[in-house]
Amino acid sequence: MFRQLANRILVPLGLELVRRHPQVIPDPLPDDALYTGPEDYNRLFRPWRGSAMDRWFTPSVMGNTMLSRQKLYTLMQSVRLTRSVPGDLFEAGTGSGGAARLMLDVSRELGVRRRGWFLDTFAGYQKIDAERDGAHVSINQCKLAPRDQVIEVLSDPLADVHVVAGLIPGTLAEVTTDRIAFAHIDVNLHEPTAAATRFCLERLSPGGVIVFDDYNWPACYAARHAIDAACRDFGQELISLPESTQAILFRQ
Numbered sequence: 077m078f079r080q081l082a083n084r085i086l087v088p089l090g091l092e093l094v095r096r097h098p099q100v101i102p103d104p105l106p107d108d109a110l111y112t113g114p115e116d117y118n119r120l121f122r123p124w125r126g127s128a129m130d131r132w133f134t135p136s137v138m139g140n141t142m143l144s145r146q147k148l149y150t151l152m153q154s155v156r157l158t159r160s161v162p163g164d165l166f167e168a169g170t171g172s173g174g175a176a177r178l179m180l181d182v183s184r185e186l187g188v189r190r191r192g193w194f195l196d197t198f199a200g201y202q203k204i205d206a207e208r209d210g211a212h213v214s215i216n217q218c219k220l221a222p223r224d225q226v227i228e229v230l231s232d233p234l235a236d237v238h239v240v241a242g243l244i245p246g247t248l249a250e251v252t253t254d255r256i257a258f259a260h261i262d263v264n265l266h267e268p269t270a271a272a273t274r275f276c277l278e279r280l281s282p283g284g285v286i287v288f289d290d291y292n293w294p295a296c297y298a299a300r301h302a303i304d305a306a307c308r309d310f311g312q313e314l315i316s317l318p319e320s321t322q323a324i325l326f327r328q
């Protein structure tokens with residue numbers, strides 16, 4: 077009604093008020109009203125844009141990740157917070173390895189020797205739960221770099237790096253760690269997100285951190301439910317980061 081009235085004035089002026097829809101949303105999305113655009117300020121301090129950050133956002137990182145500078149900044153600062161937390165680095169959904177490279181670079185700068193576990197099919201989505209994940213995802217989608225290339229990106233003489241190929245949850249059996257300090261979970265789909273989150277929560281040291289990449293993105297609606305269910309079962313809470321797809325959990 078309001079739009080029609082507004083358009084009576086706007087259209088003769090060459091303008092039009094239109095309803096904005098997210099590009100990809102699973103259908104049905106019961107709490108659609110909670111997926112909206114920015115609401116506060118449009119001018120904010122955004123340190124990740126400054127050239128001071130360029131030393132972190134190297135070609136090995138930026139050339140091998142889907143993450144924006146904003147998301148990489150969250151990841152980087154979260155790894156820093158775990159400086160004195162015992163345990164390994166873990167990533168579910170390593171893709172081409174750029175975000176993992178940053179995790180290793182930050183640990184090295186902090187003088188922390190970490191073991192790193194980096195998991196992916198290295199062939200994109202190979203198993204989809206059509207009912208939960210939605211009709212908008214398909215087999216082979218999100219196919220990034222092959223494992224050999226990722227091993228090169230992540231080669232690090234100061235870290236003990238394990239690049240594990242195959243489907244999560246199956247490959248979690250190869251991750252022989254009992255303590256995790258920092259984890260990044262970015263597999264988009266329900267089953268691997270649920271399994272990786274539970275695996276990490278079972279092993280996350282006190283003070284440890286998990287960054288979830290796609291918590292607020294409507295296309296990963298089922299992954300958010302998997303994360304919420306795991307947090308409930310483990311008595312943990314997270315923060316959905318405003319104006320980002322990410323969420324962050326600090327182990328209590």
Ligand SMILES: C[S@@+](CC[C@H](N)C(=O)[O-])C[C@H]1O[C@@H](n2cnc3c(N)ncnc32)[C@H](O)[C@@H]1O
Pocket residue numbers: 140141142143168169170171172173174175176195196197198199200201202203218219220242243244245262263264265268
């Ligand atoms: C959004 S991409 C990861 C992006 C990456 N973190 C980066 O920095 O660009 C999601 C990844 O999840 C992987 N993936 C999806 N389902 C998986 C599963 N069941 N097991 C292992 N990897 C999976 C895909 O192969 C894809 O590389």
